[in-house]
Amino acid sequence: MRIVVIGATGHIGTFLVPRLVRAGHEVVAISRGTSTPYADSPEWQQVERVTADREQEDRDGTFGARIAALGAGAVVDLVCFTEPSAAALVEALRGTGTHLVHCGSIWRAGASRVLPITEDDFTPPFGDYGVQKDAIARMLKEETASGGLATTTLHPGHISGPGWMPIGPLGNLDPSVLTRLSAGDAIEAPGLGAETMAHVHADDVAQAFQLAVEHREAAVGEDFFITAPTALTARGYAHLAASWFGQEARLEPVSWDRFRETTTPEHAGASWEHLSRSQVFSVEKARRLLGYVPGFTAEQTVLDAVRWQVDHDQLEVAGPPRRLTDRPRPQSAGAPSFTAASPLSVRG
Numbered sequence: 001m002r003i004v005v006i007g008a009t010g011h012i013g014t015f016l017v018p019r020l021v022r023a024g025h026e027v028v029a030i031s032r033g034t035s036t037p038y039a040d041s042p043e044w045q046q047v048e049r050v051t052a053d054r055e056q057e058d059r060d061g062t063f064g065a066r067i068a069a070l071g072a073g074a075v076v077d078l079v080c081f082t083e084p085s086a087a088a089l090v091e092a093l094r095g096t097g098t099h100l101v102h103c104g105s106i107w108r109a110g111a112s113r114v115l116p117i118t119e120d121d122f123t124p125p126f127g128d129y130g131v132q133k134d135a136i137a138r139m140l141k142e143e144t145a146s147g148g149l150a151t152t153t154l155h156p157g158h159i160s161g162p163g164w165m166p167i168g169p170l171g172n173l174d175p176s177v178l179t180r181l182s183a184g185d186a187i188e189a190p191g192l193g194a195e196t197m198a199h200v201h202a203d204d205v206a207q208a209f210q211l212a213v214e215h216r217e218a219a220v221g222e223d224f225f226i227t228a229p230t231a232l233t234a235r236g237y238a239h240l241a242a243s244w245f246g247q248e249a250r251l252e253p254v255s256w257d258r259f260r261e262t263t264t265p266e267h268a269g270a271s272w273e274h275l276s277r278s279q280v281f282s283v284e285k286a287r288r289l290l291g292y293v294p295g296f297t298a299e300q301t302v303l304d305a306v307r308w309q310v311d312h313d314q315l316e317v318a319g320p321p322r323r324l325t326d327r328p329r330p331q332s333a334g335a336p337s338f339t340a341a342s343p344l345s346v347r348g
């Protein structure tokens with residue numbers, strides 16, 4: 001199949017594009033040309049590369065026509081964030097026979113009430129990002145139900161993997177949290193510590209997109225939450241991270257007001273966004289209809305990301321850390337070589 005991937009060099013595309021090439025598909029990778037994939041897999045040599053500034057071309061009203069002219073059997077859209085942008089692409093693709101597979105977000109769901117959250121039972125979203133992702137998903141579903149363009153929407157959790165910092169134990173990207181846990185230092189943690197986060201490995205998200213493209217009949221008109229099969233609580237994540245370095249997590253529960261006083265607005269805001277939702281999702285629908293089988297638990301996902309950060313001198317940790325026992329990886333995943341397991345190392 002000829003497949004266009006929009007936003008091909010980001011977190012998901014780094015794993016998805018090589019997967020599609022290995023499966024025998026002809027891939028056209030669309031990006032702004034300002035970044036490279038997180039791993040330089042040999043499969044990229046077989047990919048047609050197209051540079052496009054989507055935001056500018058959306059303003060000019062030309063982006064959709066550019067994508068339609070590529071004549072793809074499927075278009076995977078990984079970087080659409082507003083309903084007008086999504087609608088413009090739908091209009092351009094309508095009538096072409098193309099299958100549009102859109103990347104949504106678990107934040108189309110609001111704060112949890114019943115766990116696990118399913119595609120048929122979630123609370124209304126809050127915040128502009130979640131509201132927009134929900135609006136796009138609903139528009140696409142209605143488009144397909146009315147006999148228009150064939151669409152599918154996948155809603156990934158907190159995407160993590162080698163090459164970038166994962167959402168940490170306090171629900172933010174503050175690297176000092178992991179540094180302090182590695183040293184056995186006390187950290188102030190807002191809330192109860194029982195709040196949950198829904199991580200997912202980027203290669204598992206890529207797996208789900210590949211399955212959606214290759215199982216069009218089962219995927220069309222559907223929405224799927226895509227996460228790891230397990231979820232981490234804030235305190236569980238902290239204890240896990242500390243254990244990688246032979247430490248016990250020392251958590252000091254504090255009020256959200258106190259946390260905001262002692263944390264930068266950026267990190268405090270991110271913590272509230274992640275922890276206040278306290279989400280856990282079912283992946284049963286994706287398993288049943290697409291054959292989705294996550295290769296990484298939430299624990300393995302964050303470990304893989306942190307290991308890369310330490311090994312590449314992107315994260316300072318106290319040491320020496322104890323050697324970690326590597327868990328088996330799915331043989332079919334075909335993840336780039338930089339995800340190969342290795343013991344954590346100490347900076348310097």
